[in-house]
Amino acid sequence: MRHAMYNRLTIKSFWVMPFLGTMMFSSHALSALEEVVVTATKRSQSLSDVGLTVTAMSGDKMRELGISNVADLATQVPGLTYAPSLSSSPVYTLRGIGFFESTLAAYPDVSLYMDQAPLPFPIMADLVAFDLERVEILKGPQGTLFGNNATGGAINFIAEKPTNELAAGLNVSYGRFQTLEAEGFVSGPLSPELRGRLAVKSVRADDWQRSYDTPGDTLGEKDNTAARMLLNWTPAENLDVTLNINGWRKKDDPIGVQMIAYNPEYEVGAAGFGGVLEENEIPIQSYEPYNGNSGRDAGWTPGLPYQDNEFWQVSLRFDYSFGNDLTLTSITSRSDAKIDAGIESDGTYLILIDLLPDQGDIESFSQELRLSNDPSNDLRWMVGLNYEDSEVSQSAGYYYPDTTSTMVNGISVNIFESDQEMDNRAVFANLEYDFSEAVTLRGGLRYTEADRDSISNLANHPFLEPRNGAEFTVTEFFNLAWPVLFGDLGYEGVLQPGDNIALDTRTDANGNPVNPDTYLKPNVKPQFELEEDNVSWSLGVDYRLTDDVLIYVNVMKGYKAGSMPTLSGSIYEAYEPVEQESLVDYEAGFKARLWNGRASLNGAAFFYDYENKQLRAKFVDPIFNQLDKLLNVPKSEVTGAELEFTALVTDALEISVAGTWLDSEVTEYEGAVGSTMGPMGFEPINASYAGVELPYTPEWSYAVRTTYTFDLSAALQGFASVGLTGQSDSVGVLTPVPARQERYSIDSYSLLDMNIGIRSRSADWELALWGKNLTDEYYWHSAVPAFDTDGRYPGRPAEYGVRAAYRF
Numbered sequence: 001m002r003h004a005m006y007n008r009l010t011i012k013s014f015w016v017m018p019f020l021g022t023m024m025f026s027s028h029a030l031s032a033l034e035e036v037v038v039t040a041t042k043r044s045q046s047l048s049d050v051g052l053t054v055t056a057m058s059g060d061k062m063r064e065l066g067i068s069n070v071a072d073l074a075t076q077v078p079g080l081t082y083a084p085s086l087s088s089s090p091v092y093t094l095r096g097i098g099f100f101e102s103t104l105a106a107y108p109d110v111s112l113y114m115d116q117a118p119l120p121f122p123i124m125a126d127l128v129a130f131d132l133e134r135v136e137i138l139k140g141p142q143g144t145l146f147g148n149n150a151t152g153g154a155i156n157f158i159a160e161k162p163t164n165e166l167a168a169g170l171n172v173s174y175g176r177f178q179t180l181e182a183e184g185f186v187s188g189p190l191s192p193e194l195r196g197r198l199a200v201k202s203v204r205a206d207d208w209q210r211s212y213d214t215p216g217d218t219l220g221e222k223d224n225t226a227a228r229m230l231l232n233w234t235p236a237e238n239l240d241v242t243l244n245i246n247g248w249r250k251k252d253d254p255i256g257v258q259m260i261a262y263n264p265e266y267e268v269g270a271a272g273f274g275g276v277l278e279e280n281e282i283p284i285q286s287y288e289p290y291n292g293n294s295g296r297d298a299g300w301t302p303g304l305p306y307q308d309n310e311f312w313q314v315s316l317r318f319d320y321s322f323g324n325d326l327t328l329t330s331i332t333s334r335s336d337a338k339i340d341a342g343i344e345s346d347g348t349y350l351i352l353i354d355l356l357p358d359q360g361d362i363e364s365f366s367q368e369l370r371l372s373n374d375p376s377n378d379l380r381w382m383v384g385l386n387y388e389d390s391e392v393s394q395s396a397g398y399y400y401p402d403t404t405s406t407m408v409n410g411i412s413v414n415i416f417e418s419d420q421e422m423d424n425r426a427v428f429a430n431l432e433y434d435f436s437e438a439v440t441l442r443g444g445l446r447y448t449e450a451d452r453d454s455i456s457n458l459a460n461h462p463f464l465e466p467r468n469g470a471e472f473t474v475t476e477f478f479n480l481a482w483p484v485l486f487g488d489l490g491y492e493g494v495l496q497p498g499d500n501i502a503l504d505t506r507t508d509a510n511g512n513p514v515n516p517d518t519y520l521k522p523n524v525k526p527q528f529e530l531e532e533d534n535v536s537w538s539l540g541v542d543y544r545l546t547d548d549v550l551i552y553v554n555v556m557k558g559y560k561a562g563s564m565p566t567l568s569g570s571i572y573e574a575y576e577p578v579e580q581e582s583l584v585d586y587e588a589g590f591k592a593r594l595w596n597g598r599a600s601l602n603g604a605a606f607f608y609d610y611e612n613k614q615l616r617a618k619f620v621d622p623i624f625n626q627l628d629k630l631l632n633v634p635k636s637e638v639t640g641a642e643l644e645f646t647a648l649v650t651d652a653l654e655i656s657v658a659g660t661w662l663d664s665e666v667t668e669y670e671g672a673v674g675s676t677m678g679p680m681g682f683e684p685i686n687a688s689y690a691g692v693e694l695p696y697t698p699e700w701s702y703a704v705r706t707t708y709t710f711d712l713s714a715a716l717q718g719f720a721s722v723g724l725t726g727q728s729d730s731v732g733v734l735t736p737v738p739a740r741q742e743r744y745s746i747d748s749y750s751l752l753d754m755n756i757g758i759r760s761r762s763a764d765w766e767l768a769l770w771g772k773n774l775t776d777e778y779y780w781h782s783a784v785p786a787f788d789t790d791g792r793y794p795g796r797p798a799e800y801g802v803r804a805a806y807r808f
Contacts, residue, residue, distance in 0.1 A: 031598070031648060031651050032596065032597030032598055032648070033593075033597060033598060033599070033600060033646060033647075033648060035047075035048075036048075036056050036058075036134075038050060038054055038056050038134075038136050039116070039136065039156070039158070040052050040054045040136060040138050041145065041430070041432075042116065042145055042370070042372075042382065043372070043375050043380075043382075044375075045375075047591075048550065048591050048593055048600065049550065050591075051440070051442065051540055051541075051542040051550065051552030051554065051589075052138065052139075052140070052552070052554070053138075053139040053140060053587065053589055053602075053604045053606075053642065054136055054137065054138050054139070055077055055136070055137040055139070055644070055658075056134055056135070056136050056137070057073075057076070057077075057134060057135050057137075058133070058134050059131070059132035059133050059134055059135075059160060062129065062132060062135065063171060063183075063805075064721065064755055064768075065723070065753065065755075066173070066753075066770065066772060067129060068127070068129050068130060068181070068201075068203070069125070069126055069127060069128075069129050070082060070090065070092055070112075070125055070129070070155065071090065072129070073129070073135065073137075073155075074092070075725050075751060076703055076723075076725055077137055077658075077703070078642070078658050078659055078660035078701040078702055078703055078725075078727075079094060079095050079139065079640075079642065079660035079662070079701055080092065080093070080094050080110075080137065081093045081094075081098070081696045081698070081701075081727075081730075081781075082781060083098075083100065083696060083732070083781045083782035083793070084254065084255055084781060084782065084793045085100065085101070085102035086102040086343060086345050086355070086784075086786075087102040087103075087104070087339075087341065087343055087355065087358050087396070089101075089102050089103070089104055089106065089121070089122050089123045090122050090123065090126070091108075091122065091696075092108060092109075092110045092122065092152075092155075093109070093110070093152065093695075093696040093697070094109070094110045094137070094139060094152040094153040095139055095140070095152060095153070095606075095608070095638060095640055095660070095662060096152075096608075096638045096640070096662050096664045096694050096696070096697035097109045097110070097151055097152030097153070097583065097608070097610070097638070098110065098152060098695075098696055099560070099563070099614050099615075099616075100615075100616055100695060100696070100732075100784075101563065101565070101614070101616045101630070102566075102616075103394065103418075103563070103564075103565050103566040103567075104121060104123065104339060104360040104362060104392050104394045104566065105121070105362075105390075105392035105394065105418070105420040105422070105454075105563075105564065105566065106121070106122075106563050106565075107120065107121070107148070107149040107560060107561055107563065108121075108122045108149060108152075109149070109150075109151050109152040109560055109614075110150070110152040110153050110154065110155060111142070111146055111147075111149050111150040111153075111154045111155070112124070112125045112154070112155050112156075112157075113146075113154065113155070113156040113157065114128055114156075114157050114159065114244070114246065114313065114315070115156075115157070115158060115159055115242075115244055115315065115317070116156065116317075116331055116368075117244070117313065117315035117317075117331055117333040117366070118333065118335075118364075118366050118388070119313070119335065120149070120335070120364050120366070120388065120390060121337070121362055121364070121390075121392070123309065123311075123337060123339065123362075124311050124313070124335060124337055124362070125155075125157075126248065126250055126309070126311070127201075127224060127226040127248035127250055127311075128157055128226070128246065128248070129157060130183055130199065130201040130226055130228070131159060131160050131183065131185050131197075131199035131201070131228060132157055132158060132159060132160060133158045133159065133160045133161065134158050135155065135156065135157050135158065136155070136156045136158065137153065137154075137155050138150075138153050138154040138155075138156070139153045139604075139642075140153055140554070140556060140585040140587060140606065141153075141536070141556050141557060141558025141583050141584075141585050142154045142556075142558060143446055143448075143536025143537075143538075143556070143557065143558030143559055144428060144430060144444030144445065144446050144536050144537065144538045144556070144558075145382075145428065145430060145444065145446075147386055147424075147426055147428075147446060147448060147536075148424060148426070148448055148450060148534075148536075148559055148560060148561045148580075149560050149561060150558055150560075151558045151559065151560045151581060151582070151583040151610075152583075159199075159228060159230060159244065159246075160185070160187075160197065160199070161197065161230065161232060161242075162187050162188070162195035162196050162197040162230055162231070162232045163187045163188055163195065163197070164188075164189060164195065165188060165189070166187070166188035166189070167185075167186075167187045167188060167807070167808065168184070168185060168186040168187070168807070168808040169184065169185050169805065169806065169807045169808065170182070170183070170184040170805065170806050171183045171184070171803070171804070171805045172803070172804050172805075173770070173801055173802070173803040173804075174801050174802055175770070175799055175800060175801020175802070176208075176798070176799045176800055176801060177205050177206050177207070177208045177220070177799070178204075178205060178206040179203070179204070179205040179206075179222070179799070179801065180202075180203070180204045180205070181201070181202070181203045182201070182202050183199070183200070183201040183202075184199070184200055184201075185197060185198065185199040185200075186198050190231075193233055193234055193235050194231065194232070194233050195231070195232045195233075196229070196230065196231050196232070197228075197229070197230045198227075198228075198229050199227065199228045199229075200225075200226070200227045201225070201226045201227070202224070202225050202226075203222050203223075203224040203225075204222060204223055204224075205220070205221065205222035205252075206218075206220070206221060207219050207220040207221050207253070208220035208296060208796065208797070209253075209255075209256045209295075209296050209297070209298045210296055210297060210298075211256075211298065211299060211300065211349070212290065212292075212297050212298070212299055213299045213300075213348060213349035214302060214349055217300075217302060219253045219256045219298065219300060219305075220252075220253050220255075220256075221252060221253050222251075222252040222253075223251040223252060224248065224249065224250050224251065224252060225248065225249050226246075226247070226248035226249075227246065227247060227248070228244065228245070228246035228247075229243075229244075229245045229246070230242060230243065230244050230245075231243040237321075238320060238321040238322070238323075239318070239319070239320050239321075240318075240319040240320075241316070241317070241318050241319075242316070242317045243314075243315075243316050244313070244314070244315045244316075244317075245312075245313070245314050246312070246313050247310070247311055247312030247313065248310070248311050248312075249308075249309070249310050249311075250307065250308075250309045250310075250311075251307070251308045251309075252307065253305060253306060253307075254305045254306075254307055254341070254343070255298075255781075255793050255794065256298025256299065256300050256305070256344070256347070256794075257298055257299065257300070257344065257345055257346065257347035257786075257791040257792065257793060258290040258297065258298050258299070258347050258780075258791060258792045258793075258794055259287070259289055259290055259299055259346060259347030259348050259789045259790070259791050260289050260290055260347075260743070260783065260789075260790050260791060260792055261289050261743055261789065261790040262284055262285065262287065262289065262788070262789060263785060263788060263789055263790050264282070264284075264285075264404045264788050265403065265404050265405050265624070265625045265626060265787065265788055266404035266405060266407070266408045266625065267404075268282070270404070270408050271408065272408035272409045272410070273409060273410050273471075273472070273477060273480050273481065274406065274407060274408050274409045274410025274411070274469075274470070274471055274472075275407065275408070275410070276408075277404055277407050277408050278407075281407050282404060282407065283350050283402045284348065284350060284352065284402065284403075284404075284788050284789065287348055287350070290347070290792075293778045294778055294794075294797065295778055295779070295780070295794030295795050295796060295797050296794075296797055297794075298347060298794065299346075299347040299348045299349060300344040300347070300348075300349070301344050301348075301349060301350070301351055301354055302349065303342070304342045304343070304344040304354055304356070305341070305342055305343050305344040306341065306342045307339070307340070307341035307342075308340045308341070309337065309338065309339050309340065309341065310337065310338045311335070311336070311337040311338075312335070312336055313333060313334065313335040313336075314333065314334050315331060315332065315333035315334075316330075316331075316332045316333075317329070317330065317331045317332075318330040325373050325374045325377070326371060326372070326373055326374075327371070327372050327373075327374075328369075328370075328371050329368075329369070329370050329371075329372070329384075330367075330368070330369050331366075331367070331368040332366070332367050332368075333365070333366050333367075334363075334364070334365050335362070335363075335364045335365075335366075336361075336362065336363050336364075337360075337361070337362040338360070338361055338362075339358065339359060339360040339361075339362075339394075340357060340359050341355070341357065341358045341359070342354070342355065342356050342357055342358065343355035343356075343358050343396075345786045345787075345791060346786045346787065346788070346789045346791060347786070347789060347791040347792075348789065350402040351399055351400065351401050351402050351468075352400055352402055352403050352786060352787050352788050352789060353398070353399075353400050353403070353786050353787035353788075354398075354399040354400070355396045355397060355398060355399070356397045356399050356464075357395075357396075357397060358394075358395075358396045358397075359394070359395050359396075360392065360393060360394040360395070361391075361392070361393050362390070362391075362392050363390065363391045363392075364388065364389070364390040364391075365388070365389045365390070366386070366387065366388040366389075367386070367387045367388075368384060368385070368386050369384055369385050370382055370383065370384030370385075371383055371384065378433065378434040379431075379432075379433050379434075380431070380432040380433075381429070381430065381431050381432075382428075382429070382430045382431075383427075383428070383429045383430075384427070384428055384429075385425075385426065385427045385428070386424070386425070386426040386427075386428070387424070387425055387426075388422070388423070388424040389421075389422070389423050389424075390421070390422040391419075391420070391421050391422075392418075392419075392420045392421075392422075393417075393418070393419045393420075394417070394418050394566045395415065395416070395417045395418075396415070396416050396417075396566065397413065397414075397415045397461050397463075397464065398413065398414050398415070398416060398461075398568055399412070399413050399461075399464060400412060400413070400787055401413070401466075401467045401468035401469075401470060402468060403787055403788050404788055405624060405625070405787070405788075406468060406469070406470050407469070409472075409477060409623065409624075410466075410470055410471040410472045410477060411466060411470055411471075411472050411473065411474055411477045412466045412467055412468060412470035413461045413464045413465070413466060413467075413470075413474075414458060414459065414460065414461055414474045414568060415457075415458075415459055415460065415461040415462065416456070416457070416458050416566065416567065416568050417456065417457040417459075418454060418455070418456045418457075418564075418565075418566040419454065419455050420452065420453065420454040420564055421452070421453045421454075422450070422451070422452050422561075423450075423451040423452075424448065424449070424450045424451075424561065425448070425449045426446055426447060426448040426449070427446070427447055428444065428445065428446035428447075429444065429445050429446075430442075430443070430444040431443050431444065437544070438543060438544045438545075439541065439542070439543055439544070440541070440542040440544075441540075441541055442538070442539070442540035442541070442542065442554075443537075443538060443539050443540070444536075444537065444538040445535065445536070445537050446535065446536040446537070447533070447534075447535050448533060448534050448535075448536065448559065449531075449532070449533045450530070450531075450532045450533070450534075450561040450562070450580070451529075451530065451531050451532075452529070452530040452532075452561065452562060452563075452564060452577070453527075453528070453529050453530075454526075454527065454528050454564040454575075454577070455525050455526070455527045456500075456502070456525060456526045456527075456566075456575050457500045457525050458474070458500055458501055458502050458568055458569070458570075459474060459475070459497075459498050459499060459500055459501060460473050460474050460475055460497055460498055461474075462498075473497065474501055475495045475496065475497050475498075475499060475501065478495055478501040478503075478570070479494060479495050481570075481623060482503060482522070485622065485680050485681055486503065486505065486520055486680070489520060490520050491503070491520045491522075493521070493522035493523075494522070495522050495523060496523070499522065499523035500523050500524065500525045500526075501570065502525075502526050502569060502570060502571060502572055502574070502575065503520065503521075503522070503570065503571050503572065504518040504519050504520065504521065504524060504526075504571070504572040505519075505520065505571050505572065505573070505622075506519070506571075506572055506573060518572070526572050526575040528564060528575065528576065528577050530561075530562045530564070530577050530579070532561060532562055532579070532580050534559040534580060534582070536556075536557055536558050536559055537556070537557050538554065538555070538556040538557070539554070539555050539556075540552060540553060540554040540555070540556075541553050548592060548593040548594070548597075549590065549591070549592045549593075550590065550591045550592075551588075551589075551590045552588070552589055552590070552591075553587070553588045554585065554586075554587045554588075555584070555585070555586055555587075556584070556585045556587070557582060557583070557584045557585075558582070558583055558585075559580050559581065559582045559583075560580060560581045560582075560614065561580050562577050562578055562579045562580045562614075563577060563578050563614055563630060564577040564630070565577075565616070565628070565629070565630045567627070567628050567629070568624075568627065569619070569621050569624070569627055569629070570621050570622060570623040570624060571621065571622060573619070573629075574619060574621060574627060574629050576629075576630070577630065578612075578614045578615075578630040578631060578632050579612055579632060580612065581610070581611065581612040581613050581614050581632070582610075582611050582612065583608055583609070583610050583611070584608070584609040585606055585607075585608055586606065586607045586608075586609075587604055587605070587606040587607075588604065588605055588606075589602070589603055589604030589605070589642075590602065590603055590604075594647075595647070598647060598648045599645070599646065599647035599648070600644070600645070600646050600647075601643075601644070601645050602642075602643070602644045602645075603641070603642060603643045603644070604641065604642045605640070605641040605642075606638075606639070606640050606641070607637070607638070607639050607640075608637055608638040608639075608640075609637060610635070610636045610637055610638065611634065611635055612632040612633070612634060613632065613633040613636050613694075614630065614631075614632060615630070615631050615632070615633055615734060616628055616629070616630055616631075617629065617630075617631050617671060617672075617734060618671075618672050618785075619631070619672060619684075620672050620675045620682050620683060620684035621681075621682065622680055622681025622682050622683075623681055623682070624682075625675055625682045626672070626675060626682075631671065633666055633668075633669040633689070633734075634668040634669055635666070635667045635668035635669070636664065636665060636666045636667055636668075636669070636694060637664070637665060637667055638662060638663070638664040638694065638697070639662070639663045639664075640660065640661055640662040640663065641660070641661045642658075642659070642660045642661075643657075643658065643659050644656075644657070644658040645657045645658070652708055652709050652710055653706070653707070653708050653709075654706070654707045654708075654709075655704075655705070655706050655707075656703075656704070656705045657702075657703075657704050658702065658703045658704075659700065659701070659702040659703075660700070660701045660702070661699060661700055662697050662698065662699055662700075662701075663699065664693055664694040664697040665690075665691055665692065665693060665694070666689045666690055666691065666692045666694070666734070667690060667691075668690060669688070669689040669690070670686050670687065670688050670689065671686060671687070671689055672684040672685065672686055673685055673686065673687045673735070673736065673737055687736055687737075688736065689734065689735075689736050691736075692734060692735065692736050693730075693731055694734065695730070695731055695732055695733060695734055696730055696731075696732065696746075696782070697730055698727035698728045698729065698730040698746075698748075699728045699729070699730075700727060700728040701726070701727040701728070702724075702725065702726060702727070703723065703724075703725040704723065704724045704725070705721065705722070705723040705724075706721070706722050706723075707719065707720070707721040708720050708721075711761075712758060714761075715760060715761055716758055716759070716760065716761065717758065717759050717760070717761055718756075718757070718758050719755070719756070719757060719758075719759065719768075720754075720755070720756040721754065721755040721756070722752070722753070722754050723752070723753045723754070724750055724751070724752055724753075725750070725751050725753075726748065726749050726750035726751055727748060727749065728748045729745060729746065729747055729748050730745075730746045731744050731745055731746060731783075732744045732745075732746055732782040732783040732784050733783070733784055733785065743783070743790055744783040744784065744785075744790065745783060746779075746780060746781070746782065746783055747779065747780075749777050749778075749779035749795075750775075750777065751772070751773045751775075751777055751779070752771075752773065752774045752775050752777075753770075753771060753772045753773070753774065754769075754770065754771045754774060755768050755769070755770045755771075755803075756768060756769050757769060757803070763807070764806065764807040764808075765804075765805065765806045765807070766803075766804065766805040766806075767802070767803070767804050767805075768802070768803045768804075769800070769801075769802055769803075770800065770801055770802070770803055771798070771799065771800040771801075772796070772798070772799045772800070773795070773796065773797060773798050773799065774798055774800070775798070776797050776798040777795075778794070778797075779794070779795045780792040780793055780794045780795060781793045781794070781795055
């Protein structure tokens, strides 16, 4: 693949750099690296004392690197990847564990938190990364302390807290595409017991993509705003109360897609109620796939895509210390999100699969209550309980008048609606025991009950009429189709406009109806229930080889709750939920502080035993041929290793190198790779997926950075920072077909960034030039099928600008 040899040579050199670093140190006394404190175990600990694999990044470093969301974070953290999905919901994958699903109600594999208050759905984290003290990325299943939906790991954003003295600050950045970012805060005491902090961020930008279909049409405008208010009240020495109110509005254009291949649902000669598909009737067939090399080029339906999404959260935390060495912590949160988007996913000006509109509402309440003893004890314990109640509704209009499906079936538009309710309850316990000064034993358990209900509806679109030669509404079409396909099995009935058209055709191994009450009945909305329970657990041993070297071994098991989709299909089977997935992590690692604290070297090796991986994959619908459906992959595995090295070569020069190696494969799964026409519509052609690489799992990913600070005068400092991040080839879709693996490949890439500037020695002001992707590398986040086409979601081109900061 492109850049493959370059990446192999570059990455191999990064792995040996820590050992070459010993030759670069001078002999005189130097400063030590700053200690990093994290809350990975829900207690404050030095990162070097935590027997888990954790990556932490300070808020100052995030501002320097221009990180404002998890997508930006993924470019700087090896092993973490980001991909846009069909709707507004982003997808995060950590060490190869992720859930590529666009349904708003889909829980992620990588759970997200703001100050330990859950952001249960991925879209909620879009604009929370501002005014942060740090972010922590916990790798591997975190089921014991963080619960369901953390099979891949957890990301915890920690906000800057109110200060005891009055303080304020302003950060402003201006760059390419007229991008103006402004972030400010004010913090300080409101009374002797009460402190407050208010932070606001605004991002405005012009378009950065240009249409290769419609000259002069552009895409990429931003008008985003986020705010956070924290109040910290300490009425007594043993009581600490924090109120966090945060929210954002994201009004911008999603990434435009590049159409890379023609992939028809129906071949020439296919016949249906709409007629016979003739070659000269296929609009997309004369369309040339994109073969350029710029992320700025894309195709879209005029007026699309767009999004206007809102989110807010209120969380209240109490920490009450009893006089007998105990602390009671309560975290209560309420989160709401509203989604209003128009989605374009085929990468052309044609209307092949547009969601118009895609709207949704999310309401979520959570409560955590935990009791813990003093962390200075040899025996440290924590017990607690969690409760979450969430309701999600989503409505999407599917518009596809220029597809081969419309030519064959005679329909061009429908609407899909879904309402889901989730109710989760859990109790947990965690224990750490210092068996000796060198050995610590760790263990944890969590019992979880997860209930989920969904009801779906597929019907006529209430506002859009058939077009482009389509002869029927959805209701009219299925009043023709169902008697022909299932009349001999007993189907009777007439659908009325607005009725649900999905038909329950499910039978068991003996040919009996799975549900006699809904079997072959018209206008029965697909309705499903999931009632699941599980026990997550963890066992670990820490061995303190010396005061500066920690070795740890962990075995951990975590779960992700079952899921229900928002999608279209003509039969009930398309809407069936997937059951919970589980992952067992066998992991060993080390953390070492070297050269009198001037350097740190952390490493880990792991093996994941992954069962029932949840996957949005292709399913053969008897009417519409290959559509999306949620499926479970029975067995798969991931083997990997990580290394992080940071060093102060001199008081002025700091280097950091991080790399992740992954090897993933499916070991058991059989699924559709094609279809054929049978007596009752399309039927699947299945094949084994054993040996296939998991999506978004590059073999290598890396981040290298050098920062140099130098004195300009008694009052001024200069600084320069250069970073190189990237990954090797990966794939966006799980498929055993070599031609499709090539089509959905995500090529290797390397991104160069730079910061250079001056600041006062007291750090109360700073002025810098910055650049991202300075080599203008063409790369893409994902490559996925749409409807009659395949497309890529490209990354942003070279960007550069100036940044100023001032602290009052």
